[in-house]
Each structure stands twice: as structure tokens, then as C-alpha cells.
Amino acid sequence: MKSFLxxxxxxxxxxERGWPLEDFQKLVRRYLRDGGVEDKWRFHNRSEVSAGDRxxxxxxxxxxxxxxxxxxxxxxxxxxxxxxxxVVRFDALSxxxxxxxxxxxxxxxxxxxxxxxRTQASGVRIPDAVALELEKLxxxxxxxxxxxxxxxxxxxxxxxxxxxxxVYLRHRPNPPGxxxxxxxxxxxxxNRLGEKLFSPTDRASTFRNENGVYMKLMNFRRLxxxxxxxxxxxxxxxxxxxxxxxxxxxEDTERxxxxxxxxxxxxxxxxxxxxxxxxLDDGIQEAAEGRLLTRTHLARERNRTLxxxxxxxxxxxxxxxxxxxxxxxxxxxxGERGNGFIECHHTKAVATLLPGQKTHLDDLxxxxxxxxxxxxxxxxxxxxxxxxxxxxxAKSGSSKTEV
Numbered sequence: 001m002k003s004f005l006x007x008x009x010x011x012x013x014x015x016e017r018g019w020p021l022e023d024f025q026k027l028v029r030r031y032l033r034d035g036g037v038e039d040k041w042r043f044h045n046r047s048e049v050s051a052g053d054r055x056x057x058x059x060x061x062x063x064x065x066x067x068x069x070x071x072x073x074x075x076x077x078x079x080x081x082x083x084x085x086x087v088v089r090f091d092a093l094s095x096x097x098x099x100x101x102x103x104x105x106x107x108x109x110x111x112x113x114x115x116x117x118r119t120q121a122s123g124v125r126i127p128d129a130v131a132l133e134l135e136k137l138x139x140x141x142x143x144x145x146x147x148x149x150x151x152x153x154x155x156x157x158x159x160x161x162x163x164x165x166x167v168y169l170r171h172r173p174n175p176p177g178x179x180x181x182x183x184x185x186x187x188x189x190x191n192r193l194g195e196k197l198f199s200p201t202d203r204a205s206t207f208r209n210e211n212g213v214y215m216k217l218m219n220f221r222r223l224x225x226x227x228x229x230x231x232x233x234x235x236x237x238x239x240x241x242x243x244x245x246x247x248x249x250x251e252d253t254e255r256x257x258x259x260x261x262x263x264x265x266x267x268x269x270x271x272x273x274x275x276x277x278x279x280l281d282d283g284i285q286e287a288a289e290g291r292l293l294t295r296t297h298l299a300r301e302r303n304r305t306l307x308x309x310x311x312x313x314x315x316x317x318x319x320x321x322x323x324x325x326x327x328x329x330x331x332x333x334x335g336e337r338g339n340g341f342i343e344c345h346h347t348k349a350v351a352t353l354l355p356g357q358k359t360h361l362d363d364l365x366x367x368x369x370x371x372x373x374x375x376x377x378x379x380x381x382x383x384x385x386x387x388x389x390x391x392x393x394a395k396s397g398s399s400k401t402e403v
Contacts, residue, residue, distance in 0.1 A: 003131030043123025065117035166260035173227035175217035
């Protein structure tokens with residue numbers, strides 16, 4: 001079996017020959033999610049490469065030399081070889097900003113390998129003795145590296161707590177037992193939701209497992225008067241987020257069920273992917289129904305085709321675009337540069353935005369940027385009518401702020 005050294009250097013250090021770190025980190029996330037990942041890689045010794053050959057990934061640059069990946073050649077083809085590439089299956093892969101499989105001191109201590117760490121080509125063959133030493137360094141650390149990257153799980157989000165509370169309320173005050181179909185199903189939903197909400201590096205192998213899900217339901221008991229009325233206290237440990245979700249949804253089981261159903265349905269929506277890759281815009285508060293449905297809402301009101309159709313409809317009807325909350329007209333304020341410009345706000349409750357359900361123009365309201373930010377600034381979000389009331393009160397000098 002032959003062994004090869006492929007190389008990675010961030011484009012921030014080598015714009016012409018490097019690879020964007022962000023792209024490499026996406027590859028790492030795929031590895032962490034799936035337990036392995038395949039990717040095409042360039043080989044200098046293309047004619048020598050064959051399936052099953054060992055491959056080590058060398059990090060170069062200011063943080064190298066270090067080994068950040070290990071695997072084997074999965075397959076080659078005449079077309080790939082002509083392009084100097086082969087498909088590598090990685091059995092270990094780490095984000096160099098967080099961890100490496102073998103550091104500078106490790107690799108520099110290997111006899112007869114110093115020139116390899118300075119290679120200018122990817123996919124060079126390495127001596128068997130060097131490969132054996134590298135294998136000793138990285139193979140035993142592969143599983144450990146993965147576990148250390150994902151050593152803990154993130155705090156529960158509102159989305160997750162709503163799903164858990166919905167199950168609790170259906171069985172209050174006695175949650176289903178460990179291993180029950182209800183707990184198993186909830187764990188499955190939460191793991192699918194976790195793929196939407198959290199980076200793979202933030203989810204350990206125990207992420208929202210059946211035991212953790214059961215304990216979370218038991219935490220709700222301390223807040224439930226049906227359970228505490230006889231002096232019982234339930235589990236004393238709990239988070240403020242649990243209290244907030246309980247206060248908002250426990251007295252309206254139908255709403256809790258509807259929101260939970262909407263969250264689960266949204267898991268099938270291919271348009272709402274990886275919210276963890278980008279935080280909410282500055283100034284936009286997550287909706288009471290959670291992060292995933294907030295993303296669904298924002299995606300609908302930012303649909304370019306819908307927004308443009310709504311603007312054209314208003315122009316045809318009124319001859320201008322005016323904020324439906326405050327009356328601001330961009331054309332009047334900014335002249336030609338402001339003509340035809342205004343934002344759209346989706347007026348339907350986020351829990352009603354189910355996958356496959358079309359958004360109608362009547363579901364959108366024309367809103368200026370300032371009013372739009374105020375609507376989304378805090379929970380619960382305001383309706384356009386509620387914002388109109390606030391504006392009128394402010395103009396009249398009223399001190400009341402309730403709507």
C-alpha cells in the first residue's frame with residue numbers, strides 16, 4: 001500500500017494557490033455530521049495513485065506544518081487522473097482553527113521527513129517509514145479529536161423547548177417514560193431540528209438523546225401547578241428559557257401544538273437551511289415561535305419576485321409607494337433615487353407559514369425600513385395596526401405605550 005501527502009494552505013495566506021478556510025470548514029462539518037466525507041483532491045504523482053492508498057492531509061502556512069486529516073483514496077477514474085485528481089475518503093478531519101491531529105512538534109520529530117513539510121505540490125508520495133510514523137500519530141487520535149470538538153451540547157433554544165413543552169402538555173403532569181414512543185419521536189424531531197439550528201461541531205453524540213429529552217420534560221414539572229399543588233417540587237434545576245416558554249404557551253395548549261406542528265413541518269422545507277450559518281440581522285428579534293420559524297418568515301418577506309409584484313400592484317393602484325404604518329414615501333423624501341423603493345412585511349403569524357403554502361400579495365404589507373425594524377425589534381412582534389396605534393399615540397403626545 002502506497003502513501004501520499006496532500007496539502008492545504010488557507011487562501012488568506014496564499015491567494016493564488018490556497019483554499020478558502022470557510023470552504024474547508026464546511027468539509028469538516030460534513031465529516032462531523034456523517035462520520036466521514038469524500039472529496040476530490042489534487043495529486044502530483046497522479047499516475048501512481050490507486051484505490052486504497054493511504055492519504056495524510058498536511059496543513060501548511062503559519063499554523064503548520066500539522067496533520068489535519070487522514071484517510072484513503074476511495075476511487076480514481078481516467079478522467080480524474082487526467083485532471084490530476086482522485087477521490088479521497090477522510091476517516092479523520094479537523095478544523096485547524098480548533099484542533100489538529102498532529103502538531104508541529106509531532107511531525108518535525110519524524111526522521112527523514114523535513115523536506116516533505118515544505119513541499120510545493122499536493123499529492124506527493126511519502127516513504128513507508130514516514131507513513132508508518134504518521135499513522136501512529138493520527139489514527140489513534142481520530143476518534144478522540146472528534147469527541148473533543150463536540151464535547152458538549154448547546155443550550156436548548158425556544159424552538160426545541162416548544163416541541164418539548166407540546167409533548168409535556170399532552171401528558172401533564174406525568175411525562176412519558178424513558179424509551180416510550182413519544183420520547184423516541186421527540187428525540188428524533190429534535191435531532192433533525194438540531195441540523196437546522198446548530199453547526200455539526202456544536203452537537204455531541206449525546207445531542208438531544210432520549211435520556212436528555214426525558215429529563216427536559218421532567219424540568220417542566222417544577223413550573224406546573226397541576227404537579228406542585230400537593231407540595232411536590234419536581235426537579236429543582238432549570239433554565240430561564242423554560243420559564244419563559246412555559247409562561248407564554250402553557251395556558252394555550254392549542255397554540256403550543258400549532259407552533260410545534262409548524263416547526264416540525266418546516267423541517268421538510270428545503271428553502272430554510274442551516275440558520276446556524278448566519279445570525280439574525282442586527283435589530284431583528286427572534287419571534288416568540290423560535291428561530292426556525294423566524295427564518296421562514298424572513299425568507300417569505302424577502303422573496304424578490306413577491307416583493308416586486310407587491311410594489312407593482314401598489315404603483316398601479318395608487319401611483320406611489322407609501323408606508324402603510326407611518327405614510328413615509330421614499331420618492332417624496334429622496335426624489336428619483338427613492339422612487340419605487342420600499343420594504344415588505346409578511347403579516348401572517350409565523351406559525352401559519354407551512355412548507356408548500358403559497359404567499360399571496362395580500363399577505364404582504366408595504367413598510368418603510370424604520371417601521372419594519374420596529375415591528376421586529378422585540379417579542380412579541382407588532383402587527384401593522386398595532387404599530388399605527390403607537391405612531392398616533394406618539395404624535396398626540398400620549399405617554400401610553402401598550403398596544
